Amino acid sequence: MSPSKPLCERTAHRWLVKLGWTRTILRKGVYMDGHERADVVEYREKVFLPKMKEFERRMARYEGPDLKRVEPNLLPGEKELIAEFQDETCCQGNDHKTSAWLQDGQQILQKKGRGRLIHVSDWVEEVNGHLVVRDAGGIIIKQARTIIYPGSNGDPYWDCEQLIKQVKTKAIPIFEEAHPGCQALFIFDQSSARAALPPDALKAFEMNKSNGSKQRHQRDTIIPxxxxxxxxxxxxxxxxxxxxEQKGLQQTLEERGFNVSGMRAKCSPVCPWENNNCCMARLLSKQDDFTNQVSxxxxxxxxxxxxxxxLPKFHCELNPIEMYRYRQVQKKTFEDAKQAAFAALDSCPTDVIRKFVNRSWRFMDAYRIPLSGKAAAWAVRKQKGHRTVSQSAMMHLDAIVNPT
Structure with missing residues (x-):
């Protein structure tokens, strides 16, 4: 006897569970979260959040169910500030599924190769959704997105040099054309590539004890x-x-008034964590001109x-572009994979991106209260459509944490 109508997905799921199948996540490894690590919290509380609070005053907001634009409160001579959130993502020609229906004890043997790599570097914003220039009909004519296909027979792998080129030749010119009279706030995740210093940067641990010899030339500085x-x-x-000749550690420190007689140049293998004056390199590296260098x-x-x-490290919730989710589609060739990637990248409506941005701002507001970890996530879920965590959400949280 055939059913009168097809089974719905929910019914099929229930039957699979009854028959001994389990929806199993195919994990690759364990992610160690440093979200509340002391140095991360210090940067979040003392650097990032105060600066973002200052920037926020000059930004337009999109609030309420209709995401109505609220103009910024600009002082005379100030420009509107538009946040541009950047991130990179990778997909591959034949990406593996992350979950599958399996019977007890069953395992899937997946292919070793995942196909050619597609690497995307892109920005999202509240005004246009993406960092793009549109014509009078709303068609995209320029975009800051960069897509490469790295690999042994493809493009070079993404690095700081390529990101800088993208910023100089695409992001900045396109922003200025799309938003004349405005100022951009480019927001990046923290990584070694994005924080790369110029070739003549001050690096104490790359200096020798004595002058000359084989050491990199470093720029002149001001004693802090x-x-x-x-x-x-x-x-x-x-x-x-x-x-x-490049000066060594000893002369550089003596010119700053330090007495380094008898002090070793560098610790081996590494400096003790709790000691700031264990060697010449550590002592010099703690000077502000060596510590606070601009990338x-x-x-x-x-x-x-x-x-x-x-952004603070381990804080992907503060980057709305991280909230993108792509649905896997069937693809037979690498060209199919590229077309699927292009379609997915442009599939998110501007209103949805604005909601993503508001969610990131709510997390920032929660961290200012201050909340952290699960408490911040709970408070953000209770409040939607605005950029701040409401008083009612805080009252709910207080009732849970401090029941009478």
């Missing part, structure tokens, strides 16, 4: 205000000798008249 000897603060310091990426963006900030 945290130098313990007041008479040297604010003075210019050349990092090369009169004959053009190449930030330098280029600020030179163009825009702003740049890096």
């Amino acid at each position: 205000d945290n130098n313990p000897c007041p008479e040297f603060r604010g003075k210019a310091q050349k990092m090369t000798t009169e004959n053009g 190449m990426l930030e330098t280029i963006i600020k030179k163009a008249g825009h702003e740049c900030i890096f």
